[in-house]
Amino acid sequence: MRPHTLRCTACGEEHAPERRLPRCATCGQPLDVVLEIPDGAAPRDGIDLFDRWRDFLPFEPDDPVVTLGEGDTPLLPSRRVAAQLGMERLRFKNETVNPTWSFKDRGTAAALARALADGADRIGTVSSGNMAVSVAAYGARAGLDTTILLATTIADEKVPPIAVHRPRIVMVDGDYGELYFRSLEAGEVLGIAFLNSDVPFRVEGSKTIALEIWEQLGRRVPDRIVVPVSAGGNFRGIVKGFAELMEAGLVDRMPALVAAQAAGCAPVASAWAEGRDRVEHVDHPDTIAHAIDNPFPPSGDQVLRLLSRYDGTAVAVTEEEIIAAQRSLASDGLFGQPAAAVPLAALRRLMESGGAGRSEEVVCVVTGAGLKYTAALAHHTSETLHCRLDDLAETLQG
Ligand SMILES: *Cc1c(COP(=O)(O)O)cnc(C)c1O
Numbered sequence: 001m002r003p004h005t006l007r008c009t010a011c012g013e014e015h016a017p018e019r020r021l022p023r024c025a026t027c028g029q030p031l032d033v034v035l036e037i038p039d040g041a042a043p044r045d046g047i048d049l050f051d052r053w054r055d056f057l058p059f060e061p062d063d064p065v066v067t068l069g070e071g072d073t074p075l076l077p078s079r080r081v082a083a084q085l086g087m088e089r090l091r092f093k094n095e096t097v098n099p100t101w102s103f104k105d106r107g108t109a110a111a112l113a114r115a116l117a118d119g120a121d122r123i124g125t126v127s128s129g130n131m132a133v134s135v136a137a138y139g140a141r142a143g144l145d146t147t148i149l150l151a152t153t154i155a156d157e158k159v160p161p162i163a164v165h166r167p168r169i170v171m172v173d174g175d176y177g178e179l180y181f182r183s184l185e186a187g188e189v190l191g192i193a194f195l196n197s198d199v200p201f202r203v204e205g206s207k208t209i210a211l212e213i214w215e216q217l218g219r220r221v222p223d224r225i226v227v228p229v230s231a232g233g234n235f236r237g238i239v240k241g242f243a244e245l246m247e248a249g250l251v252d253r254m255p256a257l258v259a260a261q262a263a264g265c266a267p268v269a270s271a272w273a274e275g276r277d278r279v280e281h282v283d284h285p286d287t288i289a290h291a292i293d294n295p296f297p298p299s300g301d302q303v304l305r306l307l308s309r310y311d312g313t314a315v316a317v318t319e320e321e322i323i324a325a326q327r328s329l330a331s332d333g334l335f336g337q338p339a340a341a342v343p344l345a346a347l348r349r350l351m352e353s354g355g356a357g358r359s360e361e362v363v364c365v366v367t368g369a370g371l372k373y374t375a376a377l378a379h380h381t382s383e384t385l386h387c388r389l390d391d392l393a394e395t396l397q398g
Pocket residue numbers: 102104130131197228229230231232233234235291292337339340367368369
């Protein structure tokens with residue numbers, strides 16, 4: 001790997017790159033990879049994510065990368081939704097087309113590359129869905145012993161897409177927020193690299209979303225970016241990507257930042273609204289946007305710090321707004337899972353309250369695919385016609 005350190009996002013303390021626990025030894029807050037970006041840094045030719053973004057990532061060409069073709073996703077201009085909102089420059093970063101249908105694959109590939117560079121032969125994660133599928137798939141591809149820890153409350157339909165890759169699955173009875181920390185500790189002792197939601201190298205993987213957007217817009221940043229937030233790892237990565245482009249002198253400003261949450265589990269948005277600098281545990285998360293229902297986000301405080309440092313805000317939206325936004329995305333041809341529609345719902349809210357302008361160039365990150373969560377499909381039925389074959393023409397005319 002390229003020389004780098006791990007720096008605390010809160011107190012700034014530097015830690016050696018060998019440190020495996022992803023939190024600061026002094027204050028317990030998350031760590032960021034700190035890396036020198038060379039002069040003249042630019043996307044390179046190459047097929048996989050790590051070749052293309054080598055100048056911005058902590059890997060060397062001979063590091064052992066396992067890829068399934070993650071990243072390089074479309075930045076799709078909105079037609080229908082933009083027209084409805086009276087906007088001209090609304091775009092969707094379509095992360096549903098990743099190998100396991102969510103952005104998690106970027107971070108899994110990066111965190112796995114780090115684990116392999118460390119010589120790990122066992123990996124694991126704690127997840128209620130998308131990350132579990134992603135780590136199980138990459139673990140299978142890499143031929144590694146893979147452990148997936150799930151909460152006993154997981155929906156039945158979410159287990160087979162994990163199990164098909166044959167990891168060891170352990171259902172854990174107990175507090176899900178606490179499981180995040182216990183798994184890291186147990187992994188440290190047992191030699192299992194836990195690629196959890198916001199570990200520093202997972203954040204590096206998410207960084208490539210920002211780098212791609214910059215490139216796709218012709219090496220510019222949008223005016224505003226809207227990201228659904230749960231653990232906070234993806235938000236951190238996207239913001240870090242734009243911040244590093246600025247530090248490298250490749251852009252001269254940051255986009256305005258929006259952390260979007262569901263009102264049924266909004267630890268970041270509530271802390272932001274109340275002016276607190278710490279998230280508080282949400283006791284009974286309740287939202288259709290299951291992928292973003294972490295009740296005590298491990299990077300929540302860091303998301304709040306980033307919102308304060310840059311021009312940021314947090315927005316919580318209702319269940320009705322989420323389902324309506326899922327339908328709006330579909331009207332533009334995109335089918336995202338409920339969590340992936342939360343940014344559009346938040347943007348609509350901001351437009352209505354005057355918090356965002358029609359002339360802005362806005363990117364909503366559509367984080368995961370609609371088929372991930374079929375229970376939400378019940379909200380999207382429509383009337384169907386029936387006919388006999390002989391009556392087909394007549395029926396179509398009517
Ligand atoms: C994991 C996930 C999120 C939230 O990302 P965090 O890094 O946990 O904040 C949002 N949407 C989808 C579809 C996800 O799978």
